[in-house]
Amino acid sequence: MVPAPRTARAVARAELTRAILDRAKAQLAEVGPAALSVRQIARDLEMASSAVYRYFPSRDALLTALIIEAYDDLGEAVEAGDATAERADLRGRWTGLARGLRGWAVAHPHEYALTYGSPVPGYAAPQDTIASAARVSTALLTLVADAHAAGRSPVATRPATEAELASIAPVRSFVVDELDEAYTVRGLMAWATLFGNVSLELFGHMYRGVLDYEAHYATLVEQLADDLGL
Amino acid sequence: MVPAPRTARAVARAELTRAILDRAKAQLAEVGPAALSVRQIARDLEMASSAVYRYFPSRDALLTALIIEAYDDLGEAVEAGDATAERADLRGRWTGLARGLRGWAVAHPHEYALTYGSPVPGYAAPQDTIASAARVSTALLTLVADAHAAGRSPVATRPATEAELASIAPVRSFVVDELDEAYTVRGLMAWATLFGNVSLELFGHMYRGVLDYEAHYATLVEQLADDLGL
DNA sequence: CGAGAACAGAGAGCGGTGCTCTCTATTCGG
């Protein structure tokens, strides 16, 4: 936000802030959000634990920073997946997007838990996170809007109610100004289905058999593409 | 499990175990899983914190007991929802089941987070929980099997792969011995969509507008019923 | 350039946590 004056002190501050964040990220990946310890980070960085509080006012603030980074990482992965196919290849973009989502989640389970699991801090999702969090839904909505613009349409779908229309109103305004009612409903469903599947898999709710998650997810994604008329 | 000998000591033990569990449950509902404190429970019950460990070997064990109760409560709510309609009224059973799920989750957000959010203990979902956890998916699978038996069929659906078939194999054996491939895929999708929606709502990922969750969920449930051919 | 303000780091300490160990009192089964 702030351009940061180029004083030696400001540079050192930026570097140490980054170092703390990196160390926290590493610890998060190792032991998970619940066991993330400010004191341990300080020990790793060979500094007094109290000094860390010069950079992050609380453990929750540190976690919030990690959450934002996680949202951005995920957003990037999803956008990259979307970009693996030609713009007109809607189905390719969809599967890329979906694979990007699950691939990132499987590779970063603790980060995924931090963002899409139960809220860890006292609650109150910080306002700072919404911009980063919106990247995924924006990518998905854009794809759906592109499908509609290309004359596609989903399988038989109920008309959207006020609720659905209201839910995408904020995003719709600056992403796309016309979105089919049916696509709104199907889009929200696909969104929930994708995250539902990934959450159920990562949080240990898939059947304990020898389920091939990868293959199962592939079928799911293809079916959703069919339903979306891609 | 054990018939429990009727000694005064055994009775007292059972009562205190129950009291601890109840107090823990109340605390869980108030402050959430992360802030649940063995010491606080002991204070509430006016006993030494060390005494609690005579009943639950660790905080995680206590949480596990709460998880099992939560699964059972949810299972009961879902089964009750399913039972609000006549056995042959598949659509009524479906909406009842779905409303039971969300209704319980909204009424018990911390319990829902404990079960379907990110795993709180070190990981390793205890084996004890699976029987209770299976109640929901059993109810859903039974409904889908009943639909198939009644000659219904879902909208155009891809054939199930080995993955899907394997995933329901353990349940299929004692719930229903023949289940359509298409219904397997659609059933798993509906399962993921339902939980995905509830999780996204409860964990704060629904769009920050004035979204009427209730109405949105109703539309979703109806659409899923359509897709399932109910 | 130099003075005063702003900042960074360290250390001690507070109140909290989960959990263990030891000691005593009670209740059980043979």
Add this chain to the structure above:
DNA sequence: CCGAATAGAGAGCACCGCTCTCTGTTCTCG
């Protein structure tokens, strides 16, 4: 009735997040 099993209490350990105070450094500005 007596020895063994059990229950409770209390002290204590190692950790946690966080605050406060003190010192040294680096900045800004007259």
